[in-house]
Amino acid sequence: MYVQNVITTCAQMIYSLRVLRTHGLCDNALQVIHRADVVTKFMYGSSAWWDFTSAIAREEVKAFI
DSSP states (O other), rough: HHHHHHHHHHHHHHHHHHHHTTOOOOOHHHHHHHHIIHHHHHHHHHHHHHHSHHHHHHHHHHHHH
């Protein structure tokens, strides 16, 4: 359940990044925002919850990243 919520939140963030790109934000700034928001959401606490997730959830995370 937690993994699915994180994936949903990150998908929304990626949509926001696409909107920002269409409004002219440079690629370097988009990469910084992506690392700051999306990647850190997955990395935060992943060592604690990774072992408690199902194999399907792990594959979803790997596919998303």
